[in-house]
Amino acid sequence: MFSNASNFVQGVDSAFAIIVGISVFFLIALTALMIYFVVRYNKKRHPKTVYVKDNPWLEATWIAIPLVIVLYMFYIGWEGFLPMRQVPDNAMKVKAIGKMWVWEFEYEGNKVSDTLMLPISKAVKIDLVSTDVLHGFSVPAFRIKEDVVPVKKNYTWFMPGEIGEFDLYCTVYCGLSHSYMHSIVKVVPVDEFNKWLAALPIRKKDDSKGRKVMEKNGCLACHSIDGSKLVGPTFKGSYGSKIKVKTNGVVREIVFDDKYLETSIYDPNADISGDYPPGLMKSYKDVITKEDLVLINDYLKTLK
Numbered sequence: 180m181f182s183n184a185s186n187f188v189q190g191v192d193s194a195f196a197i198i199v200g201i202s203v204f205f206l207i208a209l210t211a212l213m214i215y216f217v218v219r220y221n222k223k224r225h226p227k228t229v230y231v232k233d234n235p236w237l238e239a240t241w242i243a244i245p246l247v248i249v250l251y252m253f254y255i256g257w258e259g260f261l262p263m264r265q266v267p268d269n270a271m272k273v274k275a276i277g278k279m280w281v282w283e284f285e286y287e288g289n290k291v292s293d294t295l296m297l298p299i300s301k302a303v304k305i306d307l308v309s310t311d312v313l314h315g316f317s318v319p320a321f322r323i324k325e326d327v328v329p330v331k332k333n334y335t336w337f338m339p340g341e342i343g344e345f346d347l348y349c350t351v352y353c354g355l356s357h358s359y360m361h362s363i364v365k366v367v368p369v370d371e372f373n374k375w376l377a378a379l380p381i382r383k384k385d386d387s388k389g390r391k392v393m394e395k396n397g398c399l400a401c402h403s404i405d406g407s408k409l410v411g412p413t414f415k416g417s418y419g420s421k422i423k424v425k426t427n428g429v430v431r432e433i434v435f436d437d438k439y440l441e442t443s444i445y446d447p448n449a450d451i452s453g454d455y456p457p458g459l460m461k462s463y464k465d466v467i468t469k470e471d472l473v474l475i476n477d478y479l480k481t482l483k
């Protein structure tokens with residue numbers, strides 16, 4: 180009946196179903212009673228108003244029953260929520276770093292990835308870190324949603340129970356490209372995960388100026404540097420490579436060079452890369468200076 184995507188699905192979904200069930204029951208019952216009273220006690224049948232005396236028992240009942248129901252709703256919500264804050268000791272640790280407008284996942288040993296790769300059936304604790312503003316870490320399929328607050332330490336945990344790919348969103352409006360702050364949770368068998376983690380390169384301290392320019396302008400929300408496809412093409416190994424672009428509807432092959440980079444940034448719809456639809460990237464003509472262009476160029480050359 181419940182999806183097995185994470186260990187929290189059942190607790191959240193059953194609380195939700197019960198609360199919706201109770202609400203629907205009262206919606207129908209009260210509406211029906213109202214309609215019945217309108218017919219039964221309308222002016223034609225009861226031309227004269229009668230004095231209605233108070234009834235302490237009736238009043239006590241309609242305070243007591245809703246009170247019990249509401250407390251019960253709180254209880255099932257609490258019961259589903261408590262385990263979300265109690266991380267098992269053997270949980271694997273991953274740091275999720277939210278920044279305008281990308282997610283970055285840091286594994287032990289200073290290894291970083293754009294996608295949140297996880298082994299199946301293993302508890303994982305996610306430390307939530309923001310380098311700038313408020314973000315929200317949410318994986319709807321797992322019933323997980325937690326604030327990522329700058330300066331404050333926050334966390335979430337869960338145990339994936341199904342192999343597959345699940346959407347990960349930022350659920351707090353965090354600026355211009357907020358809607359692109361999207362990533363994927365990829366749940367894989369344990370050995371596949373171990374192989375992937377072993378192959379994941381250790382983060383080189385990357386404080387090149389070109390990278391800074393791209394971070395500042397939110398380019399990395401749409402362009403990855405590790406080969407994965409986001410909203411736009413990845414920059415991994417793209418400098419100097421042959422790529423296909425569509426110019427005025429005609430497909431042609433060109434080399435990714437300084438000139439192409441400039442056109443792509445200042446007039447992104449002139450040469451449309453691959454199968455991407457036009458209009459996704461705006462022109463940065465008044466934003467990225469010629470000096471910035473050189474820095475970006477130097478940085479892209481290092482992404483082998």
Ligand SMILES: [Cu+2]
Nearest residue numbers: 314349353360
């Ligand atoms: Cu965000």
